[in-house]
Amino acid sequence: MNQKERIFIGDDSFMELVQFLNQPFSSCFVLVDENTRKYCYAKIQSLLPKHSLIQIQSGEQNKNLETCALIWAKLTEANADRKSLLINLGGGVIGDMGGFSAACYKRGISFINLPTTLLSMVDASVGGKTGVDFIGFKNQIGVFQEPEAVFIYTTFLKTLPKRELTSGFAEVIKHYLIADKKEFEEIQNSEPVLESLNWQRVVEKNVKIKSAIVEQDPHENGVRKALNFGHTIGHAVESHFLKREGHELLHGEAIAIGMLAESYISMKKGLLSEEELKRTATLIQNYFVLPPIDIEAQNDVLTLIKQDKKNTNNSLQFTLLQGIGNYSINNIVEEGLIIDSLHYHNSLCK
């Protein structure tokens, strides 16, 4: 089954969910956090067969092995067997951690994702990456495992705080930057008001872009690295701020910083014109108000980048933009240029 065949988008696809759930699962579990329990669970509860809720605490700081152990304990206590189903109702944290928990429980039970954030609709629910953070490193422990299906109801977006919605929009911008110049220009020419967007269309467009890339290279040996644009620096920035209580950034905010810095690096490497860099920076600034990266943070970010999963043989490898709407993988970037790119980001902060 290819990616598209198991991704159902739109509020009229509740039927497909009901149909899917008609399969003879021996038991059914719904993974929620306090927010998705409150705002999303009620919208689908009546569609579900007999099930148990597993509730965890929201937030990236809880995406760890300890929370997985809690999920595994609940499944064990409920005598969940190999024919059980786990329904992940939430954003990227629930999807990644629920997927990993399902993939490892008794060597693998089925799971489906019902993403509730923009980020998880356009990014996390497609591609089979599961995992949790470990001693300060993002997604350090995980496996590749596709959900049986993904059901995307954009109506859940109405339950999101504006900051969350904007955060998810970072991945939308990324997709257009690496793969769709026309869409990039369309949002560039629109008012930066997220509420007025046609989300059904946006999600369909983005799932298509991501699926097309992932299908070519599920295990990230080549073209899938396109999706890492903004993420080498972005993940390090996110990990850094995760350690600074009260200053945590949302994933998309960190990726926005990463995209600014890596666009600068693309320009310095001669892959992006100064004018394209400016257009990119302007668009990102229209949506995001981002903190500067001070000297201490810069050093930590550098250390974290050296630990990045995507590096091999101790050279720092980046995916960069090759003009707007195109990308270039496996670019070796020097440490000094990374620091320069953070200075560039700082120069944009007011």
Add this chain to the structure above:
Amino acid sequence: MNQKERIFIGDDSFMELVQFLNQPFSSCFVLVDENTRKYCYAKIQSLLPKHSLIQIQSGEQNKNLETCALIWAKLTEANADRKSLLINLGGGVIGDMGGFSAACYKRGISFINLPTTLLSMVDASVGGKTGVDFIGFKNQIGVFQEPEAVFIYTTFLKTLPKRELTSGFAEVIKHYLIADKKEFEEIQNSEPVLESLNWQRVVEKNVKIKSAIVEQDPHENGVRKALNFGHTIGHAVESHFLKREGHELLHGEAIAIGMLAESYISMKKGLLSEEELKRTATLIQNYFVLPPIDIEAQNDVLTLIKQDKKNTNNSLQFTLLQGIGNYSINNIVEEGLIIDSLHYHNSLCK
């Protein structure tokens, strides 16, 4: 690549190991416990490229997520990237836990197994099952992931205490019981002296039996269940004794009890003749001195069986013998008969 192509048996296959290690891994780690470090590591050290040792404590009681976290922390500290290799030098605990750790580190790095016990040579190194125990349940958390290769040096068997060697022999008996009547009769007619066996031949035979089954059904949906003979009760017995400090059983000892009990059940279900049951029991008793299962233990074993990964829809499903050298899967067994089978085992204990 099929199972056999990546399994190298015999002390003359050091060449193949050296050749394998010639691949451009970015870094190399050897997972050992205090025993394999002392008795086995020296035998292969000179063949290995530059590497780091990761030492863990031996024993089933350390096959858990906490030890995985220790392995993951060591890999992280050493900046291990996705092109790293983990060499599992040890028995089933090292192989299962090392395999799981490798499969989940940065969503998967390569690993190879160098089994050092009879059990891991004939059983654990073939079949792609990885995992750790969790809140009292054997291999509750894990994934299916094949090692890149398995190198079996029977010379390591000389480093084993006799009790360990005998324990491993339980899986040999199991393979013959389910799949090779001729070999069963051959050991039945030999003196029960393990030291005099031709291990190269025994290992080759057993790897062949197991590989043939696993290749037909890697994810245990059908025929692979043949290998579970003796393990439904055996695993529960093992889990139970694991909780009784000072009375722990080795895996093969628990499986020996499981095989006795499940042979009795096979007889009661009309699948095995009384004479065949007697021959099976005599052979097992020739090698093993086993403890009885008291009433408290019987109840715990029953509870644990109900939690078995292999059960679905709340019926207790067993793989039984259908004559010696053949098996029957998916037999539903009543709780009372399980208790009876433990009484039968007790009647054999002196």
